[in-house]
Amino acid sequence: MIILEDVEYSYDGIYTALRGVTLQVDRGESVAIMGTNGAGKTTLIKHFNGLLRPQAGNVFLEGKDTSQMSVAEMAKIVGLVFQNPDHQLFLESCKKEIAFGLKNLGFTQEEAEERCDQTLSRLGLEGFAERSPFALSGGERKRVALASVLATEPDVLALDEPTIGQDARQKESLARMLMEMNKKGRTVIVVTHDIEFVIEHFPRTIAMSDGQIVADGDTSSVLTHEEVLERCSLTLPQMTQAAKALRHRFDNVSDRLASLSDIESIATTLLEGA
């Protein structure tokens, strides 16, 4: 469980990135954080593992005040994957790259090898084990970087823009893997601009703008709220646009529909009624 209380953070005392953020993410939740560029999303998740310390307010992890915990301690609980994979890849093979984090966190050689193979195959990276991460394409490097943290199966997994550079199928397999981990009781937090990805897989959305949380709640209500969307520079999800179009003709269609299954069921009801 992560709790933030009135967290404020500014870079060099000039640029204020977070102005009083309060939130609670319970164990086993899956949450999406959305917002404009510069809204403070990355700054926020850097507080989850202690890379940044609040200048005002508190961060609690599993009920403990984190001000006395080191990043290494917190990294055992919270796995963070950053946007740019090139900032973390440095070894000569993908396998070693994935094993590196596992060994840092105290896994034995055999455990590390086993987890390594598992993660590679689940992310569609079979056959990449012995290849150098530097010889891979951008999207592939991104998946190796993801794999290196996913393999450690941390209690909380926080990903910054994991879908960039991934094709539709890769996104699906990434989502499947995240949901699998979520079912095992892991907390999954993603920062993303990919609205359809959020709607299909994340029940809760936190919308941020200008260092503050503007909405926090049910994804289908947050992402269909036009004022929130405007402040976060997002557009209505495609399915909600479809729902709106249907609403012109049929009064009993809600304008809070966002996911494909919502539209499917309303379309079926309408067709059966006709």
Add this chain to the structure above:
Amino acid sequence: MSFLEIFQYTRQDSIIHRLDPRSKLFLTLVCAIISLLFLDIIPLLIIFASLLPLLAAAKSLRRWAKSMKGLLVLLVFIMVFNTLLSTGPYPFSYSVSLTLRLVALMTSFSLFFLTVHPDELSQALIQMRVRFEFAFAMSMAMRYVPTLGHEAYAIMDAQRSRGVELDKGNFVQRVRNIIPIIVPLIIVSIRRALSIAESMESRGFGASENRTYMERLQFRRRDWSLVIVSLGVLVTVLYLRFIVGLPDLFLWNIGF
């Protein structure tokens, strides 16, 4: 990385910022030469004291102080090692002057790099008949110092998130901890260099032999006065140092 800030351009308006980069280069070189002429505490203190008003005129005293704080460890290190290893009669005195000289040298050069925009630097070099490609490379190098710093921080963050403890362990462990930082830094830099080269070529870099320039630097009266004053100071100091000789008072040392 904060110590790099004294060599990093800051967008500001001051008398020093408005000077022609060539006259500033001359001033910097004169300051540097004078710092290298002396190895006694008193003259170096005088040089140092006369550099401070120049920094103040460039409105950069605070940045300078901040960087110096970052460098303090290195300066103390230099002092301790020189005191221990020097074979001269007054090792401590000698290492204090060495440190002062280093600070004076860095301050002289920071005066230039703090106040010259990378574009101005390349324009100055071009007008000093340096080939455009070379001048461009120089200003690019200058331009990417802060970017590299940011990148290093981002990499440290990424590795710490994977459980690397940068500030723990014995000396060997710490040195080994540099590898996960330095390798990505090099790779990222090479990748960026390649993509910059590609984007420059796709925008026609080097397409025509004779380039023309939107803005040309102008040597104004204030630049000439600065050059003349600096030259005057340099000649006077050279005269005092080599022909007249320094009075005993100036050769004072701490005594051990």
